Amino acid sequence: MEKDIIIAGFGGQGVLLAGEVLANGFMIDDKNVTWYPSYGAEMRGGTVNCTVVMSDDDVSAVQKSQADYIIVLNQASFDRFEAGVKKGGTIIVNSSLAQVKKSRDDINYISVPITQTAHDRLSNVRMSNILALGVFARVSNLVSLETLEKALNNVIPPHRKALIPKNIEALKLGYEYDLLKV
Amino acid sequence: MAVECLTGKKVLIKGNYAIAQAAVNAGCECYFGYPITPQSEIGEFMSGKMQELGRAYVSAESELAAINMVLGACSTGVKAMSSSSSCAVALMQEALSYATADELPVVLVSVMRGGPGLGNIYPSQGDYNQSTKGGGNGDYKLIVLAPSTVQECADLTYKAFYLAHKYKNPTVLLADGLLGQMMEPVEFKPYPYPEIDNSSWALTGAKGRDGRIIRSYAPLADRQCEFLEKLYDKYKKIEENETEWEELNAEDADVVLVSFGSTSRNVNSAAKLLRQKGLKVGTFRPITLFPFPNNRLAELSKSVKKFVVVEVNMGQMVNDVKLAVNGRVPVELINKGVGTPPSPEEIAAKVEELM
Numbered sequence: 001m002e003k004d005i006i007i008a009g010f011g012g013q014g015v016l017l018a019g020e021v022l023a024n025g026f027m028i029d030d031k032n033v034t035w036y037p038s039y040g041a042e043m044r045g046g047t048v049n050c051t052v053v054m055s056d057d058d059v060s061a062v063q064k065s066q067a068d069y070i071i072v073l074n075q076a077s078f079d080r081f082e083a084g085v086k087k088g089g090t091i092i093v094n095s096s097l098a099q100v101k102k103s104r105d106d107i108n109y110i111s112v113p114i115t116q117t118a119h120d121r122l123s124n125v126r127m128s129n130i131l132a133l134g135v136f137a138r139v140s141n142l143v144s145l146e147t148l149e150k151a152l153n154n155v156i157p158p159h160r161k162a163l164i165p166k167n168i169e170a171l172k173l174g175y176e177y178d179l180l181k182v
Numbered sequence: 183m184a185v186e187c188l189t190g191k192k193v194l195i196k197g198n199y200a201i202a203q204a205a206v207n208a209g210c211e212c213y214f215g216y217p218i219t220p221q222s223e224i225g226e227f228m229s230g231k232m233q234e235l236g237r238a239y240v241s242a243e244s245e246l247a248a249i250n251m252v253l254g255a256c257s258t259g260v261k262a263m264s265s266s267s268s269c270a271v272a273l274m275q276e277a278l279s280y281a282t283a284d285e286l287p288v289v290l291v292s293v294m295r296g297g298p299g300l301g302n303i304y305p306s307q308g309d310y311n312q313s314t315k316g317g318g319n320g321d322y323k324l325i326v327l328a329p330s331t332v333q334e335c336a337d338l339t340y341k342a343f344y345l346a347h348k349y350k351n352p353t354v355l356l357a358d359g360l361l362g363q364m365m366e367p368v369e370f371k372p373y374p375y376p377e378i379d380n381s382s383w384a385l386t387g388a389k390g391r392d393g394r395i396i397r398s399y400a401p402l403a404d405r406q407c408e409f410l411e412k413l414y415d416k417y418k419k420i421e422e423n424e425t426e427w428e429e430l431n432a433e434d435a436d437v438v439l440v441s442f443g444s445t446s447r448n449v450n451s452a453a454k455l456l457r458q459k460g461l462k463v464g465t466f467r468p469i470t471l472f473p474f475p476n477n478r479l480a481e482l483s484k485s486v487k488k489f490v491v492v493e494v495n496m497g498q499m500v501n502d503v504k505l506a507v508n509g510r511v512p513v514e515l516i517n518k519g520v521g522t523p524p525s526p527e528e529i530a531a532k533v534e535e536l537m
Contacts, residue, residue, distance in 0.1 A: 033194070033366070034366050036363065039219075061523075062364050
């Protein structure tokens, strides 16, 4: 089994970090995994994305033009990546910052007010990226919350360990996204 | 951000950091560099780590200065390195030629980006010729190692230090922007090679012995001929002892796909797709670009009907494959000028067209 995940958003939304946490999770679960960022003349406020490929076998290719799961945290990313979801795949949309205009009937749309929830429930919009991972864990069933908690420990540097409990809270909130008013 | 890498523990890490950590583990005492995308993380990691360990880190004023500092450090016998990318590695060619003549164990990490000229910062394999044929003057060879995974970035960095010191010859680790920027799980093993005794030549101060001079100047024609013969005897020995490659299902294949570095990942997947269709396709990946696995390719050309070289440049390694195959069977090229390699599906479709 091989699954491709793309995470996309504004520069500054923590897209690359979310991908790094997810990729660490797959590593912890003993999967083969690669993480590859979009990089070029990027800037804060510009769009950014990363591709995470998880596989039981060798990863077939590091960069993919299509993915099984695409998490989009802003409008520009929704507009760009909706077409890139594989048939039968899923797009997870941050409805706080993107309007979901469904133009396909062969993919699943999961719409969650990620930024709004991070703001209202965690008083910190910067938790949006990790909250989105919680949603992904629930929707995909590819990685457990426990694994992602361990992954957070791998990624968050020692001098920022105090932020871990809050991030775990964000993960759990995302995992129970269907309880949120969507 | 750099990850703390203890040996024996799996970590998810960028290729650039894997190279830097491996250099530290290998006992690199001196790093001299000048930043350039897509390899700047190497210098960034070294700037902290080397100071922490009481080793030398110098952010040089230019690439020219950086590589000549490496030559100076290597002349004292220590493990020293620089890292850079394409258009900046171009600036180092003169020093690399000198280092072969001076027989200095220089280690240079070259993380390829798009060219020619300033080009761009996307991955590329356009410096195959730059590293294997060289841009410096005179007859010389660099040992060139080409990793295809982040794990290999670490393992071949170890090997680069070992081979550079074993043969007293500049050694290049030839990665690319894809390997430098991607993350993958890596397990760092302790440095696995023996330490090379360099007490017979290193400049360590002439206390209690005669002074030594390291130079590349031979004013008498005979002596230069003699030196070149000796140098090329050494290259022959390197070819005999150190040629390394990886092949998959090549023995019974009708078509063998030849690629190096990060491109090989997609090529292996393409071969798998073609095998599933019942086509007899194998793969061949030179790990050492010099020494190039000529003999093995020549051997395979007796049973293989066609070679297809896949590379992200306008066709560079394909010429070495043609030399090795020596006209026995056709050698075709699938290529792309710059960027991430063609997808496995694209490669497979093009190979089918060529079959």
